[in-house]
């Protein structure tokens with residue numbers, strides 16, 4: 001699939017607009033990750049990079065007492081987050097920013113925590129860890145999710161799905177990267193299967209249904225929808241082979 005193809009782009013955004021999340025994750029897992037951050041400042045300044053429509057960004061603000069900034073390079077997602085901020089009356093301690101994770105406009109040591117769910121891979125996990133580190137205060141946290149192999153011997157459909165991200169590694173290899181980038185690994189855990197369905201694949205499947213009837217006479221569009229559905233079907237069948245790992249790391 002070619003992202004520069006206008007038809008692909010149209011259907012991609014028809015699937016991915018106005019969704020609660022753009023990657024696996026849920027509030028219970030966010031709370032679990034926060035529970036390991038025992039020395040987080042009382043009123044922390046947190047940057048959520050690649051925040052998408054911002055469901056977890058708002059969760060972060062609701063479960064901490066400081067300031068939370070959500071940053072994404074897709075302006076419509078930032079508008080979604082802005083609406084959520086207004087709906088939850090969190091404007092006094094939240095900010096939604098359009099920005100590029102590869103060129104962040106902040107001074108060194110600005111944040112008590114950089115948070116990023118399912119987005120670091122876009123600039124390469126290791127590259128992201130190296131680049132973002134100077135923005136975190138000493139003793140601050142980097143809390144990220146990254147896709148990982150959970151076991152070896154993945155069958156053909158799974159290997160084909162992940163061909164687009166040949167950098168996929170197992171948990172131990174990611175732990176080594178974290179350490180080699182100078183972070184202390186505090187804890188890590190695998191996102192539970194329900195974190196993939198709750199706010200991500202279940203609403204996407206609902207959207208596929210709507211779009212299949214909307215684009216019933218458009219074979220090209222239907223094919224794109226089926227490729228998106230295939231990704232979900234592969235997860236349904238093979239979720240024990242791959243997943244997302246939450247890594248809670250600390251700058252020493």
Ligand SMILES: C[S@@+](CC[C@H](N)C(=O)[O-])C[C@H]1O[C@@H](n2cnc3c(N)ncnc32)[C@H](O)[C@@H]1O
Nearest residue numbers: 021022023050051052072073074100101117119
């Ligand atoms: C897989 S989604 C995850 C979204 C959100 N964290 C979640 O878990 O629902 C990755 C996000 O990264 C954003 N993104 C991609 N490239 C980016 C960049 N260079 N700078 C900032 N955000 C970027 C995308 O727009 C998308 O919202």
